[in-house]
Amino acid sequence: xxxRTHRGLDLRNGRIDLSxxxxxxxxxxxxxxxxxxxxxxxxxxxxNDQAAxxxxxxxxxxxxxxxxxSPLFFxxxxxxxxxVHGTINDVAVGGARPLYLSASFIIExxxxxxxxxxxxxxxxxxxxxAGVPVVTGDTKVVERGKADGVFITTTGVGVLPAxxxxxxxxxxxxxxxxxxxxIGDHGVAIMSKRQNLSFETDLVSDxxxxxxxxxxxxxxxREGLRVMRDPTRGGLAATLNELAHQARxxxxxxxxxxxxxxxxxxxxxxxxxDPLHVANEGKLVAVVSPQAVGPVLAAMRAHPLGRxxxxxxxxxxxxxxxxxxxxxxxxxxxxxxxxxxxxxxxC
Amino acid sequence: xxxxxxDEYRDGRLxxxxxxxxxxxxxxERAYRFMEFCGGHTHAISRFGxxxxxxxxxxxxxxxxxxxxxLPVGRIDMAIQLARRxxxxxxxxxxxxxxxxSRGASLLKAKAxxxxxxxxxxxxxxxxxxxxxxxxEVVFFAIGFETTTPPxxxxxxRAAARGLANxxxxxxxxxxxxxxxxxxxxxxxxxxxxxxxFIGPSHVSTVIGTEPYDFAARTFGKPxxxxxxxxxxxxQAILMLIRQLNEGRCEVENxxxxxxxxxxxRIAQAEIAEVFExxxxxxxxxxxxxxxxxxxxxxxxxxxxxxxxxxLQGITGRDNPACECGEILRGEKRPADCKLFGTxxxxxxxMGACMVSSEGxxxxxxxxxxxxxxxxxxx
Numbered sequence: 001x002x003x004r005t006h007r008g009l010d011l012r013n014g015r016i017d018l019s020x021x022x023x024x025x026x027x028x029x030x031x032x033x034x035x036x037x038x039x040x041x042x043x044x045x046x047x048n049d050q051a052a053x054x055x056x057x058x059x060x061x062x063x064x065x066x067x068x069x070s071p072l073f074f075x076x077x078x079x080x081x082x083x084v085h086g087t088i089n090d091v092a093v094g095g096a097r098p099l100y101l102s103a104s105f106i107i108e109x110x111x112x113x114x115x116x117x118x119x120x121x122x123x124x125x126x127x128x129x130a131g132v133p134v135v136t137g138d139t140k141v142v143e144r145g146k147a148d149g150v151f152i153t154t155t156g157v158g159v160l161p162a163x164x165x166x167x168x169x170x171x172x173x174x175x176x177x178x179x180x181x182x183i184g185d186h187g188v189a190i191m192s193k194r195q196n197l198s199f200e201t202d203l204v205s206d207x208x209x210x211x212x213x214x215x216x217x218x219x220x221x222r223e224g225l226r227v228m229r230d231p232t233r234g235g236l237a238a239t240l241n242e243l244a245h246q247a248r249x250x251x252x253x254x255x256x257x258x259x260x261x262x263x264x265x266x267x268x269x270x271x272x273x274d275p276l277h278v279a280n281e282g283k284l285v286a287v288v289s290p291q292a293v294g295p296v297l298a299a300m301r302a303h304p305l306g307r308x309x310x311x312x313x314x315x316x317x318x319x320x321x322x323x324x325x326x327x328x329x330x331x332x333x334x335x336x337x338x339x340x341x342x343x344x345x346x347c
Numbered sequence: 348x349x350x351x352x353x354d355e356y357r358d359g360r361l362x363x364x365x366x367x368x369x370x371x372x373x374x375x376e377r378a379y380r381f382m383e384f385c386g387g388h389t390h391a392i393s394r395f396g397x398x399x400x401x402x403x404x405x406x407x408x409x410x411x412x413x414x415x416x417x418l419p420v421g422r423i424d425m426a427i428q429l430a431r432r433x434x435x436x437x438x439x440x441x442x443x444x445x446x447x448x449s450r451g452a453s454l455l456k457a458k459a460x461x462x463x464x465x466x467x468x469x470x471x472x473x474x475x476x477x478x479x480x481x482x483x484e485v486v487f488f489a490i491g492f493e494t495t496t497p498p499x500x501x502x503x504x505r506a507a508a509r510g511l512a513n514x515x516x517x518x519x520x521x522x523x524x525x526x527x528x529x530x531x532x533x534x535x536x537x538x539x540x541x542x543x544x545f546i547g548p549s550h551v552s553t554v555i556g557t558e559p560y561d562f563a564a565r566t567f568g569k570p571x572x573x574x575x576x577x578x579x580x581x582x583q584a585i586l587m588l589i590r591q592l593n594e595g596r597c598e599v600e601n602x603x604x605x606x607x608x609x610x611x612x613r614i615a616q617a618e619i620a621e622v623f624e625x626x627x628x629x630x631x632x633x634x635x636x637x638x639x640x641x642x643x644x645x646x647x648x649x650x651x652x653x654x655x656x657x658x659l660q661g662i663t664g665r666d667n668p669a670c671e672c673g674e675i676l677r678g679e680k681r682p683a684d685c686k687l688f689g690t691x692x693x694x695x696x697x698m699g700a701c702m703v704s705s706e707g708x709x710x711x712x713x714x715x716x717x718x719x720x721x722x723x724x725x726x
Contacts, residue, residue: 332399
């Protein structure tokens with residue numbers, strides 16, 4: 001007879017071992033003591049293999065994302081909060097209201113239980129803060145060396161307001177491009193903690209749930225809100241190039257209008273990066289009709305996550321779908337996709 | 348952290364002032380063709396859109412000063428061969444990973460196939476790996492002009508002082524003045540008089556000074572202005588070259604007085620001289636063999652020379668025959684003149700070296716400037 005199950009997990013010095021993924025008591029205890037404790041809600045409490053919920057009338061959205069960020073803990077967040085915010089944001093930029101999340105964990109043998117608890121607690125806090133519960137989940141343990149600490153995959157479902165259909169191909173020449181705030185904060189915050197690269201900065205990741213901001217923009221913009229995106233990997237440059245190709249238009253930006261914090265500009269200078277290519281986790285870019293610009297911008301600036309929102313450029317006719325920019329120096333350049341690998345495992 | 352005093356050198360109003368002065372200075376009846384030797388300048392010119400601020404008769408020609416671009420295929424093949432040895436850990440800068448070697452090989456592919464290749468940010472990272480993993484033969488893939496040579500020298504001397512037996516350097520350091528001489532002596536240059544003056548890189552001159560360029564002005568009658576990498580620096584250097592030509596002067600001038608002197612950094616020069624000596628000849632992609640243009644380790648440091656340590660035989664690789672990197676590196680062609688540019692060859696699928704490094708002429712033009720080709724075609 002084992003008395004271990006009554007003793008509880010050693011959350012100070014304990015580590016994940018293969019028994020935590022074996023389907024036995026150890027796994028049940030891990031789920032109860034760490035995940036259910038952190039993420040607690042009525043769906044998880046029922047303890048079923050699935051969560052049952054009412055389906056809203058109308059169109060739903062669904063999205064999934066895997067998180068492999070390194071380091072797991074970074075200034076302004078960790079893999080847990082990132083896995084909640086990132087997936088909420090993918091639902092939100094479609095204009096949908098996020099309802100539920102699922103989370104699956106792949107954990108490496110030897111991973112400290114204290115770190116796992118910290119990640120789960122952070123995930124719970126992020127989910128409660130956003131009002132989007134994690135209603136079902138899964139854990140797997142793999143042998144040491146077969147993963148790097150912990151990988152998390154989250155799936156999100158949400159519901160669209162009746163009649164709303166945001167899509168890139170709705171953008172047309174003359175539309176304005178609006179950005180919700182400074183770019184590059186997340187990527188630089190991560191880089192500042194990388195081995196071999198570490199440098200001193202007070203900068204924190206911008207990781208945040210954008211669904212409230214997005215809902216306010218949907219209300220304010222109505223038909224004039226063409227499309228929204230969150231510029232994550234590949235940065236603002238990748239997002240605008242994707243939109244240009246989908247909509248078969250070009251964009252012309254003004255470098256001076258794109259807000260970049262001095263710390264981000266400085267770090268990018270040092271590392272030879274372009275802030276336009278650096279990842280964000282709490283920013284939103286929208287293409288908006290000239291008529292809707294005023295109301296959308298006002299709604300954004302009234303929200304804490306859109307305080308620094310500004311018009312950074314406009315859509316132009318261009319069969320080549322080029323994103324061009326007038327530099328602060330007074331010349332012209334293209335803003336291209338990043339080629340090659342800037343920095344792996346940023347999210 | 349913040350980098351101060353940068354915005355001043357990127358100031359749009361100041362750019363306007365220089366643009367107006369340049370427009371006023373140029374003689375409309377003549378053409379001004381300047382080669383910016385260094386890839387860092389090529390990148391700055393493209394990234395800040397400097398071409399838009401220059402009159403139509405002032406043309407910037409992109410030079411061969413990108414160490415990744417001028418590395419011949421054979422040296423990449425040698426590095427791949429080295430990395431495939433089971434006992435070797437090859438430490439390299441990230442830009443070199445995708446440079447195409449012979450038959451489509453690259454360090455990136457070799458790494459995927461199991462070679463122990465690690466991306467580092469400095470020579471000292473490689474030194475640390477050698478200390479931490481004494482059972483591995485750690486080789487640093489050293490490339491670059493005079494700017495990056497002193498740190499390599501320092502690492503070798505540190506390894507020697509610590510008796511680090513598992514550290515060595517695959518040396519591909521090259522010399523700026525030798526390449527400028529080769530361009531000036533190339534038949535195209537003598538017959539066509541393509542280049543009216545040179546913009547020299549300030550970081551190289553912080554080490555070597557401005558003196559080593561005297562031959563360009565004295566022997567070849569080409570003015571040189573050594574300048575910094577901020578766009579205001581480049582604009583001022585262009586103005587200085589135009590004024591030299593208009594006034595019939597031919598001098599080596601120093602725009603970058605905030606860090607460059609005529610004689611350079613004697614300590615760094617001594618560091619280089621302690622560890623390295625010139626090779627009789629070194630191959631440059633696009634320029635061919637150039638006498639006394641590359642460095643190797645002196646016999647006293649032979650133990651740290653990967654070429655001797657692993658008895659590496661020189662390999663003569665073959666470029667893709669359709670690739671026009673050579674003509675582009677010599678300033679004879681523009682990137683868009685190459686048939687592969689933007690079709691088979693893009694930064695994601697580089698065929699030639701000019702497309703690999705962000706400082707390469709083709710990559711800079713593709714990334715920042717290719718919209719101008721359309722305007723040129725229409726006009």
